Every structure is written in C-alpha cells, then in structure tokens.
Amino acid sequence: xxxxxxxxxxxxxxxxxxxxxxxxxxxxxxxxxxxxxxxxxxxxxxxxxxxxxxxxxxxxxxxxxxxxxxxxxxxxxxxxxxxxxxxxxxxxxxxxxxxxxxxxxxxxxxxxxxxxxxxxxxxxxxxxxxxxxxxxxxxxxxxxxxxxxxxxxxxxxxxxxxxxxxxxxxxxxxxxxxxxxxxxxxxxxxxxxxxxxxxxxxxxxxxxxxxxxxxxxxxxxxxxxxxxxxxxxxxxxxxxxxxxxxxxxxxxxxxxxxxxxxxxxxxxxxxxxxxxxxxxxxxxxxxxxxxxxxxxxxxxxxxxxxxxxxxx
Amino acid sequence: xxxxxxxxxxxxxxxxxxxxxxxxxxxxxxxxxxxxxxxxxxxxxxxxxxxxxxxxxxxxxxxxxxxxxxxxxxxxxxxxxxxxxxxxxxxxxxxxxxxxxxxxxxxxxxxxxxxxxxxxxxxxxxxxxxxxxxxxxxxxxxxxxxxxxxxxxxxxxxxxxxxxxxxxxxxxxxxxxxxxxxxxxxxxxxxxxxxxxxxxxxxxxxxxxxxxxxxxxxxxxxxxxxxxxxxxxxxxxxxxxxxxxxxxxxxxxxxxxxxxxxxxxxxxxxxxxxxxxxxxxxxxxxxxxxxxxxxxxxxxxxxxxxxxxxxxxxxxxxxxxxxxxxxxxxxxxxxxxxxxxxxxxxxxxxxxxxxxxxxxxxxxxxxxxxxxxxxxxxxxxxx
Numbered sequence: 001x002x003x004x005x006x007x008x009x010x011x012x013x014x015x016x017x018x019x020x021x022x023x024x025x026x027x028x029x030x031x032x033x034x035x036x037x038x039x040x041x042x043x044x045x046x047x048x049x050x051x052x053x054x055x056x057x058x059x060x061x062x063x064x065x066x067x068x069x070x071x072x073x074x075x076x077x078x079x080x081x082x083x084x085x086x087x088x089x090x091x092x093x094x095x096x097x098x099x100x101x102x103x104x105x106x107x108x109x110x111x112x113x114x115x116x117x118x119x120x121x122x123x124x125x126x127x128x129x130x131x132x133x134x135x136x137x138x139x140x141x142x143x144x145x146x147x148x149x150x151x152x153x154x155x156x157x158x159x160x161x162x163x164x165x166x167x168x169x170x171x172x173x174x175x176x177x178x179x180x181x182x183x184x185x186x187x188x189x190x191x192x193x194x195x196x197x198x199x200x201x202x203x204x205x206x207x208x209x210x211x212x213x214x215x216x217x218x219x220x221x222x223x224x225x226x227x228x229x230x231x232x233x234x235x236x237x238x239x240x241x242x243x244x245x246x247x248x249x250x251x252x253x254x255x256x257x258x259x260x261x262x263x264x265x266x267x268x269x270x271x272x273x274x275x276x277x278x279x280x281x282x283x284x285x286x287x288x289x290x291x292x293x294x295x296x297x298x299x300x301x302x303x304x305x306x307x308x309x310x311x312x
Numbered sequence: 313x314x315x316x317x318x319x320x321x322x323x324x325x326x327x328x329x330x331x332x333x334x335x336x337x338x339x340x341x342x343x344x345x346x347x348x349x350x351x352x353x354x355x356x357x358x359x360x361x362x363x364x365x366x367x368x369x370x371x372x373x374x375x376x377x378x379x380x381x382x383x384x385x386x387x388x389x390x391x392x393x394x395x396x397x398x399x400x401x402x403x404x405x406x407x408x409x410x411x412x413x414x415x416x417x418x419x420x421x422x423x424x425x426x427x428x429x430x431x432x433x434x435x436x437x438x439x440x441x442x443x444x445x446x447x448x449x450x451x452x453x454x455x456x457x458x459x460x461x462x463x464x465x466x467x468x469x470x471x472x473x474x475x476x477x478x479x480x481x482x483x484x485x486x487x488x489x490x491x492x493x494x495x496x497x498x499x500x501x502x503x504x505x506x507x508x509x510x511x512x513x514x515x516x517x518x519x520x521x522x523x524x525x526x527x528x529x530x531x532x533x534x535x536x537x538x539x540x541x542x543x544x545x546x547x548x549x550x551x552x553x554x555x556x557x558x559x560x561x562x563x564x565x566x567x568x569x570x571x572x573x574x575x576x577x578x579x580x581x582x583x584x585x586x587x588x589x590x591x592x593x594x595x596x597x598x599x600x601x602x603x604x605x606x607x608x609x610x611x612x613x614x615x616x617x618x619x620x621x622x623x624x625x626x627x628x629x630x631x632x633x634x635x636x637x638x639x640x641x642x643x644x645x646x647x648x649x650x651x652x653x654x655x656x657x658x659x660x661x662x663x664x665x666x667x668x669x670x671x672x673x674x675x676x677x678x679x680x681x682x683x684x685x686x687x688x689x690x691x692x693x694x695x
Contacts, residue, residue, distance in 0.1 A: 015471050023483065031488030139686065143679035145630045147637045147650075148671040151657055159664040166660070245474070252478045253634065257657075268638070271482035279479065286476040 012291040027276035080277030100262035111186035119197020126202040141191035150184040168260040200235040241297035314402040331378040355691040362687015368680025376433040383423035387647040391418040424647040425669040431648040436628040447574025452605040455582025469572035484565040485641035498564040507536035516603040581613040622685035626678040
C-alpha cells in the first residue's frame with residue numbers, strides 16, 4: 001500500500017511539473033506578455049514602451065531561467081507576485097480558498113445526502129413509478145449545466161418570487177444570498193451521484209443474500225437499511241470523491257455567475273488578466289485537488305471493499 | 313406597440329417549425345418501416361425514454377438544417393426601437409411578432425436561438441468524432457499491447473484530465489494564441505489521426521490484396537489531404553472547404569479536452585475484450601495485431617462506445633456553452649447559445665424572460681442526448 005501511495009505522489013509531482021511548465025509557457029507567449037504590459041500600465045502604450053517595460057521587469061530574460069526561478073520559489077513556499085491583485089500570491093490566494101471552502105462545504109452537505117437518498121429510493125425498487133420519476137429528475141439535472149440552472153433559478157427565485165438574492169457576498173454570507181449558489185452547484189452534481197447510487201443499489205438488491213433476507217421473512221425496511229445499504233454505498237463513495245474535479249469547474253462558473261469572490265472567481269480574474277503567477281498557483285491547487293481525491297478514493301475503496309486489493 | 317396573445321404566440325412558433333415537424337415525422341415513419349435493419353436503433357422505438365431523446369435530438373438537428381426557413385428575422389438584424397422587449401411584441405414594419413422577445417440590441421431572440429443550433433450541431437458532433445478517432449487510434453494499442461506504450465499514453469491522458477478545463481480554455485482559446493501557430497499545430501496533429509486511422513483500417517484489411525489496397529489508399533490520401541489542407545491551413549486549392557480561425561481554435565481545444573476521456577474508455581474496453589476466445593482464435597490464425605484490434609476488438613466494443621458518444625456530444629455542447637459564457641473565442645455578435653446566455657444574463661432584472669430561449673434550448677438538447685444514451689444503453693443490454 002505504501003508503495004502505491006508513493007507511486008501516486010510521484011505521478012502527482014510530475015503532473016504538477018509538466019502542467020506548470022505548460023501554463024508558464026503559454027502565459028509567457030509574446031501576445032500574452034504584451035497584453036499584460038498594457039493591462040499593468042495603460043492601454044495606449046506604444047510598442048517601444050511595452051518593450052522597455054517588459055525589459056525592465058525581467059520578462060525578457062531566458063524562459064528557462066525564469067521558470068527555474070519560479071520553481072525554486074515554489075519549493076521554498078513563495079508562489080510569486082500577483083499582477084492582478086497587486087500583492088503576493090501567498091497573501092491573496094489562501095483567503096479566497098477559504099471562501100470557496102465554505103461554499104464547497106455547504107454544497108457537499110446538501111448534495112451528498114440528497115443524492116444518496118434519491119439513488120437509494122429509486123434503486124430499491126427498480127422500474128417502479130418512483131424510480132422512473134427520480135431517474136428522469138437525475139438525468140435532467142445532469143443535462144443542465146450550472147450556467148443554465150443558475151440563471152433559471154435566479155429568474156424564478158430572485159426575480160419572480162423574490163425569495164433569494166441573485167448575488168452572493170463573501171463578507172456577509174446569509175441564507176438569502178447563499179442559497180442560490182449552493183443550490184445551483186449541488187443540483188448539477190447530484191444527478192450523477194444519484195445515478196451511480198441507483199446502479200449500485202439495484203445491483204445489490206438482486207444479489208443472493210438479499211433474497212435470503214427476504215425469504216427469512218424480514219420486513220422490506222430492515223432488508224434495505226440493514227443489509228443492502230452497507231454494500232450499496234461503497235461505489236458511491238468513490239463517485240463522490242471523483243466528483244471533486246467536477247466541483248472545481250462548477251465553482252468557477254457559479255462564482256462568476258453569482259459574483260462570489262472565491263477561488264474560482266480569482267482563477268477567472270487571473271486568466272483574463274494574464275496574471276501568470278496566480279494562474280500557476282490556481283492550477284497547482286486544482287491538480288492537488290484532482291489527484292489527491294483520486295488517491296483518497298482508491299485507498300478508501302480498497303479499505304471499504306475487502307474484495308479489492310491494491311497490487312503492491 | 314402591439315403584442316400577440318399567448319395562444320397566437322405558441323401557435324405561431326409551432327407553425328414556424330413546420331419543416332422540422334415534417335422531417336421528424338418522415339424520419340419516424342422510415343424508422344418504423346426499416347426497424348429490422350437498424351439494429352439497436354430499431355429497438356429504440358420500443359423504449360419511451362430512447363424515442364423521446366431521439367426526437368429531441370432530431371428536433372434540434374432539423375432546426376439547424378432548416379434554420380433559414382424557421383427563423384423569422386436575420387440573427388444579426390437589429391431593431392433599435394425594439395430593445396429588451398418581452399415575448400410576443402409585433403415588429404411594426406413587417407408585422408411579424410418577435411415570438412420570444414428581443415435582446416439588448418433589439419435582435420430577435422427566436423431567430424437567434426434557431427440559428428444558434430447551427431453552431432452547436434456543426435462543432436459538437438464533428439469534434440466528438442475527431443476525439444473518438446484520436447482516442448480509438450491511441451486507446452486500442454495501449455489496451456492491447458500494454459507495457460511502455462500504455463504507460464506513456466495513460467500518463468499523458470491523465471495529465472490532460474487533471475488540468476482544470478477552464479484554465480485550459482483560457483490558455484488555448486484567446487485572441488493572443490491565435491496570433492501564434494499553436495491552434496494550427498494542434499489541429500494539424502488531430503486531423504492527421506482520421507487519415508492515419510483510415511489508412512490503418514485499409515492496410516489491416518487488404519494487406520493480402522494489394523489490388524484493392526492501393527487504389528483505396530490513394531483515394532483516401534487525396535480526399536483526406538484535400539480536407540486537411542482546407543481545414544487546417546485554410547488553403548484548399550478548390551476553395552470549397554475553409555474554417556474560420558476562431559472556430560478552428562475552439563475545435564482544436566474541444567478535441568484536446570475530450571480525447572483523453574475517449575482514450576481511457578477504449579483502453580479499458582480493449583483490455584476487457586482481448587481476453588475473449590475469438591481474439592485468441594484470431595491470434596492463433598496468425599492475424600496481425602492491428603487486424604485484431606480494428607476488426608475483432610473494435611466492432612465488439614461499439615455498444616458502449618455509441619452510448620458514450622451520445623453523452624460526449626452533450627458534454628461538448630456544455631463545454632461550448634461554457635466558452636460562450638466566459639466570452640471566449642467567439643465573435644461577440646455570434647448567435648451561439650453560450651454567448652447569448654452571457655450577453656443576456658445581466659438583464660434578468662429588467663426582462664426575466666430574456667434568458668429563457670437560449671438556456672432552455674441548450675439544456676433540452678443535452679437532455680435529449682442523455683435520454684438517447686439511456687435508451688441505447690437499456691436496449692443494448694437486452695440483447
């Protein structure tokens with residue numbers, strides 16, 4: 001097992017290295033540098049001024065040297081300077097990550113229980129009317145991306161009914177302005193988890209030991225709660241964790257949509273203003289989340305399901 | 313300014329779509345007549361979910377085809393007197409109602425929505441097809457041979473998949489990038505795959521019959537080279553095929569983002585199927601590895617691949633919408649659904665209905681593809 005974790009960590013570091021190199025390269029292409037110079041100073045700068053500004057700020061030095069400097073900085077814990085926020089990345093990013101953490105926490109708190117409930121209810125009697133209805137609901141939610149559902153919810157709940165607010169604020173999170181972002185994100189992710197739970201549940205319900213439990217004369221409720229659930233929830237566990245990368249893209253869209261100034265909003269701002277250091281830091285965080293959750297899901301799956309053993 | 317009643321509004325919309333209804337009806341009747349020969353698509357007629365999905369997808373397909381007949385105005389035509397109007401307002405000069413209202417520049421939302429289907433139906437299926445060819449060409453040997461090829465290709469695929477999609481698009485689809493050769497290089501690499509793939513298919517099948525192999529290879533090379541020069545370098549000698557640099561940029565980025573997923577699925581299926589007896593039989597007969605991969609393994613993997621293709625076209629549609637939503641890559645006046653959502657979402661407070669046509673269009677098309685995939689999966693499991 002430790003060998004497996006070690007191998008995965010190695011792959012993660014390698015991925016981060018390649019990825020940061022690509023982002024660094026693309027961010028430092030000539031048109032992007034020019035854009036940066038114009039954005040940092042003023043838009044009517046002449047080509048000569050742009051060149052001298054880039055020269056003065058060290059953007060004209062060899063690409064490899066600058067990438068090496070950045071890598072050395074990251075290894076010593078310094079993620080560079082954010083040109084968009086005009087402060088070190090180390091100061092700007094953690095705060096934003098915290099805001100997104102709050103959002104992600106509430107999304108998970110609402111998404112996971114409701115998705116599992118929908119999946120279990122529709123999987124326990126496959127083909128029933130309830131199953132048909134809930135399955136249709138799940139498909140509809142997976143087919144509706146955040147920028148569609150978020151807007152529709154805003155139209156319905158903010159414009160027409162006036163229950164909630166269509167804009168969220170990181171400084172002042174209330175039930176009124178936080179419901180719509182959380183709802184938008186959790187509903188999009190919910191459908192997929194619910195479908196996986198349903199598949200897992202309906203497979204368990206046809207297995208021999210469940211039939212035995214039925215034939216012993218146990219009530220349906222006991223069979224579902226005591227016998228089926230335990231095995232049916234192993235597969236959704238990995239699905240929920242593998243949903244994190246998805247959540248990451250969702251965060252970017254939802255934060256932009258509701259103007260919630262967290263990690264996703266920062267990422268968009270960094271990308272739009274060619275803030276390379278900030279963009280690199282955001283990319284590293286994303287890779288850490290994606291590969292980290294993959295690792296946890298693999299280890300957790302092996303731990304939960306004794307039939308699976310990781311080859312060492 | 314006059315407005316039409318809600319009955320006239322929906323009645324008018326239903327009538328405008330007449331070529332679409334007609335084409336859908338004809339397709340349905342043809343499917344009924346030839347259901348025995350259609351294989352799993354014929355079985356779709358038995359599944360309520362599958363037929364609903366198919367009809368929604370066909371609806372948008374025919375809308376894209378007949379967009380010029382269905383739409384009431386030009387998608388870019390601006391009526392300054394009719395800005396941000398609610399649904400059903402009548403344009404006084406032509407006496408045609410703006411069925412779904414107008415946007416902030418006074419353009420008819422109904423016509424823009426209808427024309428928007430063209431962009432999606434042009435890019436999404438084609439990009440998915442190219443992504444599939446790339447994924448299949450690389451996934452088959454990775455799954456069949458394993459070893460170092462597999463390790464390297466899988467690493468690259470996982471690398472791309474762990475890249476946040478949004479960052480990828482911000483880096484790959486910008487005006488700055490279009491000044492460099494990168495989009496053309498990427499497109500050049502991706503469009504090479506269909507040609508390589510077709511040639512490999514031919515070579516593995518006709519290796520014993522050079523009389524057939526050579527003429528077919530020449531035909532493919534000429535045809536492929538012609539399309540290639542037109543699409544990638546925009547220099548078709550006949551001037552028939554061309555692609556807008558914006559669209560090429562988006563196309564390459566979308567293929568780049570979705571081919572690793574296809575690769576993983578094909579690799580997994582190949583690893584499963586290669587243990588079957590008929591593969592062992594082919595190996596004993598002394599068939600070449602590429603013959604086994606392309607003519608024994610691939611046809612037996614088609615079920616899951618078709619289902620995945622439907623889902624993936626839907627996902628690509630969502631991606632294209634995301635691009636529009638962030639205002640990436642497309643001309644600002646472009647009538648695609650994503651850009652329309654982005655332009656109108658700030659006006660919800662003034663006219664709540666202004667965002668509805670494009671959002672519902674996008675969601676319904678993706679829903680149709682998902683239902684179709686569900687129906688196909690259900691029916692193919694029955695066999």
